Amino acid sequence: xxxxxxxxxxxxxxxxxxxxxxxxxFRADAGSAKPAFTISMPPPNATGTLHLGHAVMLAIxxxxxxxxxxxxxEVLWLPGTDHAxxxxxxxxxxxxxEEGMADPRGELGREELVRRIAEFVASSRDRIRQQIRxxxxxxxxxxxxxxxxxQLHRAVDAVFGRMFRDxxxxxxxxxxxxxxxxxxxxxxxxxxTQERPARFYTLRYGPxxxxxxxxxxxxxxxxxxxxxxxERWREQVGKTYEVAWPKGPTITVKVVADEQxxxxxxxxxxxxxxxxxxxxxxxxxxxxxxxxxxxxEDGRMxxxxxxxxxxxxxxxxxxxxxxxxxAAGLLxxxxxxxxxxxxxxxxxQPIEPxxxxxxxxxxxxxxxxxxGRKQSLRHVLHDVVxxxxxxxxxxxxxxxxxxxxxxxxxxxxxxxxWWGHRVPVxxxxxxxxxxxxxxxxxxxxxxxxxxxxxxxxxxxWTWSTxxxxxxxxxxxxxxxxxxxxxxxxxxxxxxxxxxxxxxxPTSVMETGYDILFFWVARMILATTYATxxxxxxxxxxxxxxxxxxxxxxSKTKPETSIDPLDTIEENGADTMRLALVIGNGPxxxxxxxxxRVVGCKRLINKIWNAAKLVDRTVGGRARAAxxxxxxxxxxxxxxxxxxxxxxxxxxxxxxxxxxxxxxxAEIVRGSFWGDFCDFYLEAIKIPELAESxxxxxxxxxxxxxxxxxxxxxxxxxxxxxxxxxxxxxxLIRAAWPVAxxxxxxxxxAEGVDAVVRLIAAVRGVRVEQGLEPGAKxxxxxxxxxxxxxxxxxxxxxxxxxxxxxxxxIRGGEAARQGAAVAV
RNA sequence: GGGGGGUUAGCUCAGUGGUUAGAGCACCUGCCUUACACGCAGGGGGCCGCGGGUUCAAAUCCCUCACCCCCCACCA
Numbered sequence: 001x002x003x004x005x006x007x008x009x010x011x012x013x014x015x016x017x018x019x020x021x022x023x024x025x026f027r028a029d030a031g032s033a034k035p036a037f038t039i040s041m042p043p044p045n046a047t048g049t050l051h052l053g054h055a056v057m058l059a060i061x062x063x064x065x066x067x068x069x070x071x072x073x074e075v076l077w078l079p080g081t082d083h084a085x086x087x088x089x090x091x092x093x094x095x096x097x098e099e100g101m102a103d104p105r106g107e108l109g110r111e112e113l114v115r116r117i118a119e120f121v122a123s124s125r126d127r128i129r130q131q132i133r134x135x136x137x138x139x140x141x142x143x144x145x146x147x148x149x150x151q152l153h154r155a156v157d158a159v160f161g162r163m164f165r166d167x168x169x170x171x172x173x174x175x176x177x178x179x180x181x182x183x184x185x186x187x188x189x190x191x192x193t194q195e196r197p198a199r200f201y202t203l204r205y206g207p208x209x210x211x212x213x214x215x216x217x218x219x220x221x222x223x224x225x226x227x228x229x230x231e232r233w234r235e236q237v238g239k240t241y242e243v244a245w246p247k248g249p250t251i252t253v254k255v256v257a258d259e260q261x262x263x264x265x266x267x268x269x270x271x272x273x274x275x276x277x278x279x280x281x282x283x284x285x286x287x288x289x290x291x292x293x294x295x296x297e298d299g300r301m302x303x304x305x306x307x308x309x310x311x312x313x314x315x316x317x318x319x320x321x322x323x324x325x326x327a328a329g330l331l332x333x334x335x336x337x338x339x340x341x342x343x344x345x346x347x348x349q350p351i352e353p354x355x356x357x358x359x360x361x362x363x364x365x366x367x368x369x370x371x372g373r374k375q376s377l378r379h380v381l382h383d384v385v386x387x388x389x390x391x392x393x394x395x396x397x398x399x400x401x402x403x404x405x406x407x408x409x410x411x412x413x414x415x416x417x418w419w420g421h422r423v424p425v426x427x428x429x430x431x432x433x434x435x436x437x438x439x440x441x442x443x444x445x446x447x448x449x450x451x452x453x454x455x456x457x458x459x460x461w462t463w464s465t466x467x468x469x470x471x472x473x474x475x476x477x478x479x480x481x482x483x484x485x486x487x488x489x490x491x492x493x494x495x496x497x498x499x500x501x502x503x504x505p506t507s508v509m510e511t512g513y514d515i516l517f518f519w520v521a522r523m524i525l526a527t528t529y530a531t532x533x534x535x536x537x538x539x540x541x542x543x544x545x546x547x548x549x550x551x552x553x554s555k556t557k558p559e560t561s562i563d564p565l566d567t568i569e570e571n572g573a574d575t576m577r578l579a580l581v582i583g584n585g586p587x588x589x590x591x592x593x594x595x596r597v598v599g600c601k602r603l604i605n606k607i608w609n610a611a612k613l614v615d616r617t618v619g620g621r622a623r624a625a626x627x628x629x630x631x632x633x634x635x636x637x638x639x640x641x642x643x644x645x646x647x648x649x650x651x652x653x654x655x656x657x658x659x660x661x662x663x664x665a666e667i668v669r670g671s672f673w674g675d676f677c678d679f680y681l682e683a684i685k686i687p688e689l690a691e692s693x694x695x696x697x698x699x700x701x702x703x704x705x706x707x708x709x710x711x712x713x714x715x716x717x718x719x720x721x722x723x724x725x726x727x728x729x730x731l732i733r734a735a736w737p738v739a740x741x742x743x744x745x746x747x748x749a750e751g752v753d754a755v756v757r758l759i760a761a762v763r764g765v766r767v768e769q770g771l772e773p774g775a776k777x778x779x780x781x782x783x784x785x786x787x788x789x790x791x792x793x794x795x796x797x798x799x800x801x802x803x804x805x806x807x808x809i810r811g812g813e814a815a816r817q818g819a820a821v822a823v
Numbered sequence: 824g825g826g827g828g829g830u831u832a833g834c835u836c837a838g839u840g841g842u843u844a845g846a847g848c849a850c851c852u853g854c855c856u857u858a859c860a861c862g863c864a865g866g867g868g869g870c871c872g873c874g875g876g877u878u879c880a881a882a883u884c885c886c887u888c889a890c891c892c893c894c895c896a897c898c899a
Contacts, residue, residue: 003858212899262898266898271899407896517894591834615858666837678864799856
């Protein structure tokens with residue numbers, strides 16, 4: 001066998017991946033007796049393209065999967081894709097519009113549009129699957145899931161139904177975050193705040209002055225609120241005023257006293273706009289105030305704003321109304337200020353708070369059976385992390401998590417889009433409401449038109465993917481059809497699902513810290529509720545991949561942007577993976593640069609070249625002759641190498657166990673390059689060692705152990721070399737190295753460390769004295785300890801430092817003159 | 824406004840009480856030494872953000888300040 005000059009990723013990687021996959025190495029065996037190690041892959045958008053966020057996620061998860069698999073666990077890494085409701089629907093609608101269809105929803109209707117979206121997903125889903133493979137991901141494709149799979153749909157409806165019955169899901173009018181552009185509500189977590197230059201207006205408002213940045217909403221005011229203890233307005237509370245807006249309606253406002261008003265803020269009087277402000281809505285509810293909606297779902301003023309303003313956009317009305325107020329002398333003051341404006345994270349368009357009937361998850365209702373008591377979802381969310389049942393890494397993310405819970409409000413889960421899990425509720429007339437997976441029997445039922453927040457179904461991901469598809473199908477257990485919902489149905493499915501029993505809770509949830517709230521928290525919420533289990537034991541949050549300036553990679557900055565697919569194509573998946581992992585740690589952002597990528601590529605080349613030398617050293621010896629147990633390793637240099645590697649294995653294991661994967665890779669790299677390549681492989685070039693069977697066995701054992709240690713980080717090149725050098729079995733299935741107690745050669749290690757120092761010292765002296773590279777020297781060394789090892793290493797030293805003679809002076813003091821060195 | 828993180832070699836970062844503070848990349852010098860120039864050898868380079876405190880001992884613990892980054896937010 002002769003290895004090629006270079007490792008050529010493009011040539012080898014796809015073939016190696018195919019071999020792994022076809023061999024069944026990725027497939028988890030639910031029937032094995034090994035301990036389970038489970039990772040649910042965060043499902044990428046089914047219609048998406050691999051980006052660096054996916055790449056770092058896959059690199060880290062795959063290294064965990066490979067490490068634990070080699071270490072003897074039954075590994076299930078379950079892959080899948082997400083239907084990404086809003087994102088996918090808007091992509092398809094935009095494509096249809098580009099093809100000339102003005103109003104796809106109107107023209108196609110619900111059924112046909114959903115069919116087209118499903119078709120689009122089906123046709124594009126294979127791309128992301130292949131890209132996940134290109135990263136070398138050792139996930140179990142036989143268990144691939146999709147968030148719209150039938151059994152996942154069943155789980156969604158089951159959880160919705162159970163929550164509804166437990167009073168945790170309710171429908172009600174609330175101020176919701178309405179995106180007039182996407183024509184749907186979004187949850188609080190789907191909003192970004194953008195600071196925009198704006199004006200702050202102070203209006204005369206009967207006897208009050210009130211401030212607002214949105215005067216147009218004042219057309220719909222129904223009250224003025226003051227603090228109950230505010231002496232200034234004591235007389236006014238309870239009175240009613242009429243305010244005649246110029247060119248607008250005359251509104252009736254009641255003066256109410258409410259604790260929520262801060263007398264120190266602004267004028268201390270708050271104009272209450274119940275329909276267009278969260279705070280005002282709550283105040284209005286407490287005081288039974290009417291609600292007047294002056295802004296519609298189209299983002300334009302309604303008839304309630306009066307004929308002059310109706311039909312104007314919000315911005316037009318703001319300008320027009322401010323002009324009229326000014327003309328009428330009602331505008332006391334206008335100031336410039338910076339307004340935090342809510343923006344939909346998806347459409348990047350302003351959010352309009354509007355009153356709507358929506359479905360919500362109640363996070364405060366104590367209805368969750370938890371540790372023997374009824375608790376609120378919010379309580380359980382807090383408890384599982386505070387108690388350590390779930391550990392979040394890096395640890396400071398736990399503080400953010402608690403802070404989020406402290407500010408958590410009810411979760412709006414209904415969306416006015418068509419692509420997604422439809423709300424499993426049917427109505428008949430005004431009174432009848434039915435919740436279930438199937439429509440109820442009888443005539444006249446219509447299903448709720450809304451779909452569920454995509455995160456509602458993702459929240460079930462760790463376990464809905466493990467349900468037995470047969471059990472969860474609409475077959476033998478379809479008991480809710482037309483009648484009573486069987487409340488234990490979900491429990492029965494869970495109990496009967498072998499994978500769920502075997503692989504849940506999952507071991508590690510690995511994802512970006514940017515979706516801690518969106519997804520991780522929701523999984524904890526829904527999974528503790530639905531299954532009584534935590535979804536995962538450890539949350540590993542990786543950081544963001546940034547460009548050299550610390551900005552997010554963006555197509556608008558192509559000069560600093562790095563594309564994972566291009567990088568894989570050019571340098572191979574091993575390089576891409578290592579560049580994302582080495583030296584990186586939980587929660588740490590990583591600046592990815594071409595230099596970093598090149599540096600990683602060099603390690604792969606180094607490993608490849610070392611393999612060539614190892615192969616030559618091992619020569620034609622039969623593998624049986626390379627079995628370590630056949631030798632009592634005698635030479636100090638061989639012992640040194642075994643000792644160093646034993647220490648390395650211990651340190652790597654410790655780093656991996658602490659989730660310091662980047663450190664682990666760094667340590668293996670340093671040991672391999674420094675100890676193995678720079679010293680050991682050079683040292684054994686002396687004939688005495690090069691020709692010995694002992695050396696052949698040691699170098700073979702040590703190198704193959706390095707292949708194992710590198711394998712989780714660099715699966716392709718290590719597997720290729722395993723095939724070439726070992727030729728038996730596959731590295732992916734090999735056993736993880738253990739620190740061999742018999743390889744504790746502390747004395748030899750100390751002695752050879754002195755040899756290493758001696759070589760460096762003599763080289764230093766050579767340079768100091770300006771010797772020609774080829775010039776021979778005579779070396780005299782004073783050995784403080786282990787002179788016999790120095791003597792045994794004479795040939796090695798001589799070769800490394802171009803020495804003619806090496807004289808070891810026993811017990812010498814630290815004398816140093818000429819080429820004499822003390823070690 | 825609330826919360827979190829950071830400030831160590833030119834760059835990216837390790838290092839969390841104890842000998843002359845480390846790595847990779849970059850840089851300088853010399854080498855194509857038959858595994859590797861995607862390499863080898865040698866080397867330069869750091870008041871460890873500022874100030875104070877605790878300690879026999881601090882990059883490392885505590886406090887003040889400065890600057891940078893991120894997240895959350897219903898000051899009307």
